[in-house]
Amino acid sequence: xxxxxxxxxxxxxxxxxxxxxxxxxxxxxxxxxxxxxxxxxxxxxxxxxxxxxxxxxxxxxxxxxxxxxxxxxxxxxxxxxxxxxxxxxxxxxxxxxxxxxxxxxxxxxxxxxxxxxxxxxxxxxxxxxxxxxxxxxxxxxxxxxxxxxxxxxxxxxxxxxxxxxxxxxxxxxxxxxxxxxxxxxxxxxxxxxxxxxxxxxxxxxxxxxxxxxxxxxxxxxxxxxxxxxxxxxxxxxxxxxxxxxxxxxxxxxxxxxxxxxxxxxxxxxxxxxxxxxxxxxxxxxxxxxxxxxxxxxxxxxxxxxxxxxxxxxxxxxxxxxxxxxxxxxxxxxxxxxxxxxxxxxxxxxxxxxxxxxxxxxxxxxxxxxxxxxxxxxxxxxxxxxxxxxxxxxxxxxxxxxxxxxxxxxxxxxxxxxxxxxxxxxxxxxxxxxxxxxxxxxxxxxxxxxxxxxxxxxxxxxxxxxxxxxxxxxxxxxxxxxxxxxxxxxxxxxxxxxxxxxxxxxxxxxxxxxxxxxxxxxxxxxxxxxxxxxxxxxxxxxxxxxxxxxxxxxxxxx
Numbered sequence: 001x002x003x004x005x006x007x008x009x010x011x012x013x014x015x016x017x018x019x020x021x022x023x024x025x026x027x028x029x030x031x032x033x034x035x036x037x038x039x040x041x042x043x044x045x046x047x048x049x050x051x052x053x054x055x056x057x058x059x060x061x062x063x064x065x066x067x068x069x070x071x072x073x074x075x076x077x078x079x080x081x082x083x084x085x086x087x088x089x090x091x092x093x094x095x096x097x098x099x100x101x102x103x104x105x106x107x108x109x110x111x112x113x114x115x116x117x118x119x120x121x122x123x124x125x126x127x128x129x130x131x132x133x134x135x136x137x138x139x140x141x142x143x144x145x146x147x148x149x150x151x152x153x154x155x156x157x158x159x160x161x162x163x164x165x166x167x168x169x170x171x172x173x174x175x176x177x178x179x180x181x182x183x184x185x186x187x188x189x190x191x192x193x194x195x196x197x198x199x200x201x202x203x204x205x206x207x208x209x210x211x212x213x214x215x216x217x218x219x220x221x222x223x224x225x226x227x228x229x230x231x232x233x234x235x236x237x238x239x240x241x242x243x244x245x246x247x248x249x250x251x252x253x254x255x256x257x258x259x260x261x262x263x264x265x266x267x268x269x270x271x272x273x274x275x276x277x278x279x280x281x282x283x284x285x286x287x288x289x290x291x292x293x294x295x296x297x298x299x300x301x302x303x304x305x306x307x308x309x310x311x312x313x314x315x316x317x318x319x320x321x322x323x324x325x326x327x328x329x330x331x332x333x334x335x336x337x338x339x340x341x342x343x344x345x346x347x348x349x350x351x352x353x354x355x356x357x358x359x360x361x362x363x364x365x366x367x368x369x370x371x372x373x374x375x376x377x378x379x380x381x382x383x384x385x386x387x388x389x390x391x392x393x394x395x396x397x398x399x400x401x402x403x404x405x406x407x408x409x410x411x412x413x414x415x416x417x418x419x420x421x422x423x424x425x426x427x428x429x430x431x432x433x434x435x436x437x438x439x440x441x442x443x444x445x446x447x448x449x450x451x452x453x454x455x456x457x458x459x460x461x462x463x464x465x466x467x468x469x470x471x472x473x474x475x476x477x478x479x480x481x482x483x484x485x486x487x488x489x490x491x492x493x494x495x496x497x498x499x500x501x502x503x504x505x506x507x508x509x510x511x512x513x514x515x516x517x518x519x520x521x522x523x524x525x526x527x528x529x530x531x532x533x534x535x536x537x538x539x540x541x542x543x544x545x546x547x548x549x550x551x552x553x554x555x556x557x
Contacts, residue, residue, distance in 0.1 A: 065287040066200045070109075071123045073101060087114050088509075092502045098492035102127040102185055103300075104542050106494025106532035108502040112465070113515055113525035120192030120291070121463050121529040122203035127185050128211060185538065186210055188297035189313050189529050191463040193412070195291030198280055198419030202293055205279060209272040210299070265301060266442045269308045277418045277438035284421055292419030292436070296327060296461055298531075300538045303448045305459060308440035310416035312464045318476040319450060319457040319535070325472055326443050326459070330416045332399040333406040335382075337415045341408060341435050342379030345398055348434065355428040356409060357395040364402065365394055408435055416440070447535055456483045458494070459533040465526035466505045469517060478504055479532060491542075498530040 070076045070084060074095055084093045092110045095101055102125050111119040186207055192199030273295070280289055294311020307315045309327035317324045330337055338360065345351065345358035352358065362375035362384065370391070375384040387393075399406055405413040409425050409432055416437045423432045447453070460475055470478075479497045486493035507515040507523025515523040 063287050064197075065283065065289070066197075066204050068118060068196055069200065070119070071107070071125075071203065073107070073125050075100075084109075085111055085118060087111060090506055090509075090515075092499050092506065094492075094495045094499050098495045101125060101495070102187075103537040104491055104494055104534060105187060106492075106496070106498035106534075107530065108495065108498035109529045110502050110506050110527070112527045115525060116527075118196055119527050120196050120199055120293075121465070121527040122190040122192065122196075122199040122293070123529055123531065124186070124188050124190075124203045124207060125531070126187075126207050127183060128207070129183050185300040186297065187461060187531050187533060188295060189461050189463055189531060190293045190295050190418075191311060191313050191465075191527070191529070192291055192293040193414075194420070194423065197289035198291045199293035201280060201283070201289055202276055202295060202418050206272065206276050206295070206297070209275045209279070210269070212272075212275075261302065262304070262306075262444050265299070265304075265306055266444070269297075269299065269306060269442055270439055273308065273310060273418075273438050273440045280419050281421050289419070292417050292421075292423065294414050294417040294464070295440075297440075298459060298461060298533060300533075303446065303539065305445045305447060305538070306442055307445070308442045310418070310438060310440040311414045312467075314462055314464075314467045314472075316460045316462075316472045316475060317445060318460060318479055320452075320454060321450065323472055323476040326445055328441060329464075329467075330441060331406065331413055332408045332415050333401075334415075338377075338399060339379050339381075340437075341398060341415060344435055346379050351434050352398065352409075352430065353428070354392075355395065355425070355430060356398050357393055358398045359393065360397060360399060361393070365389060367394065370394075408432065412436075447538055450535075453536045453539060455488055455534060455536050456480055457535040458483075458497070459535060460501070461531040461533070462501070463527060463529040465524045465528035466501060466530055468505075468526065469507075469521065469524045470501065470505050474504075475501055494532045494534055498532040501530045501532070502528045 068081075070081055070093075074080070074093070075097070076084070084091060090110045090113065092108055094106075094108050098104065098106070101107065105125055107123065107125070109119065109121060109123070188203070188206060190199040190202045190206075283289060294313050296307065296309045296311065296313035296315060298315060299306040299308070305326070307326045309315065309330060312329045312331050313327070314329060315326040317326050328334060328336075332338060332341060342358050342360070345356075349358075358379070360377045365374065369389045372389050373386050374389050374393070376387050376393075377384055396410055399408060400410050407413050408415055409430065411425055411432055412420070412423065415435065416439070418438055420436055421433050423436075424430060425432065450457070456479075458479055460479065462470075462475070466475070478500050482497040482500045483493060486496060490496075504517065505524045505528050507517040510516050515525055517523045
């Protein structure tokens with residue numbers, strides 16, 4: 001029997017004795033009524049791992065391409081990793097050297113309170129450079145901290161030049177050629193579940209897809225991209241209209257009016273996310289890559305922030321003018337996701353068979369409701385309609401609201417992300433992957449739309465461990481308070497702000513082994529990961545150690 005056949009055999013004989021996760025045990029007890037079968041909340045387990053059988057069958061794939069680690073920019077030793085995994089005190093961890101973080105971005109993390117053995121969240125922070133193809137052989141490369149400071153100290157950027165503002169450089173082999181180039185910063189959080197394999201691999205590889213799909217392809221048309229950006233910026237300083245310029249010749253007026261700089265970047269990000277998920281699926285045949293992960297990233301290019309979200313992590317913009325979410329939580333609870341999931345079940349009824357009903361009902365149904373009227377919604381419906389309850393309506397709904405979070409097929413609380421290629425339902429062993437999408441929702445924020453920027457204007461990226469207990473507005477207050485009380489010349493001030501956010505969400509332990517927030521509510525027992533990105537340095541990167549610090553405020557008018 002070959003490896004794939006053995007793997008399939010293991011999945012087919014898995015016991016249906018999966019237990020509910022600890023955090024939802026109380027909810028599971030309140031499932032279906034005695035009149036019908038209970039709503040089984042499936043433990044989110046990667047069914048391809050033979051350890052799930054208690055060791056009766058050898059592990060199918062022992063090779064691990066990316067061993068467990070913490071984010072690279074932490075520069076942790078094994079001892080540091082062991083300390084960070086202490087669930088009794090849940091230390092809030094920050095980078096050892098904040099000055100080495102791109103754009104002085106702040107970072108903090110803390111492990112869960114016992115839900116999993118390891119911290120399943122991951123993160124990445126990188127600064128990259130794009131060079132127009134045809135001028136230099138290397139079209140996309142990563143800049144280390146020394147290079148960043150060298151580029152800045154040589155005067156290539158000023159307070160008026162947004163990160164990624166096009167600059168001109170001589171080609172290495174052809175001094176007569178002028179090569180357009182831009183810099184881009186990339187930050188991402190990966191919220192893992194059912195293991196650390198997918199989140200670690202994505203944190204190590206997604207930026208490579210960004211470089212290959214995003215930078216290498218865009219580098220072929222970088223001059224056009226820069227021209228579009230300049231034209232859009234020229235047309236309006238604060239309120240840009242779609243560019244009338246597009247790539248290529250001989251296109252119709254309609255085609256030219258629908259392709260602008262944002263469309264190129266958004267499409268490249270969408271492609272990179274899908275390619276990342278395909279890579280996990282392919283390498284899962286050779287390496288042990290368990291679990292899945294939600295992901296959110298912020299790419300800063302040409303004075304804009306492109307937030308790409310696939311899951312329930314969140315990006316929140318905090319400025320003196322407003323507090324605004326730059327992402328939408330893509331979970332089964334979101335109405336747009338509810339419709340998408342129901343439509344998949346409608347067009348592919350075999351993937352849920354007779355185990356679930358794709359409809360959403362206004363209330364929980366039992367046998368007593370047979371032949372009674374109930375409000376319901378289907379995939380094409382924004383509003384509600386009325387139907388008579390039949391036996392098929394007593395099946396568990398595709399999206400259950402009987403738990404703390406709405407869950408897809410009684411198993412998973414997110415509807416987008418990477419991995420989960422072998423995730424099955426507990427009772428019926430139905431594959432959940434057909435419902436899970438790696439395509440992100442991308443939103444764009446033009447930093448130059450703000451009239452001014454101060455050192456307190458930031459973008460917060462956080463895993464759901466933060467946002468489950470901290471509101472957008474409270475997070476903004478915590479960050480502003482932290483930055484107001486810190487020294488503007490302190491390179492670690494944004495890490496301190498991230499640390500205060502993570503500490504507030506984690507709370508403190510009590511004698512009852514629960515973690516409570518200072519305000520008295522239950523704290524987060526999940527992994528918590530936070531990035532605090534200063535918008536000021538997205539426009540004017542920090543100077544080197546030998547230069548004076550920038551003025552506190554940048555005027556963007």
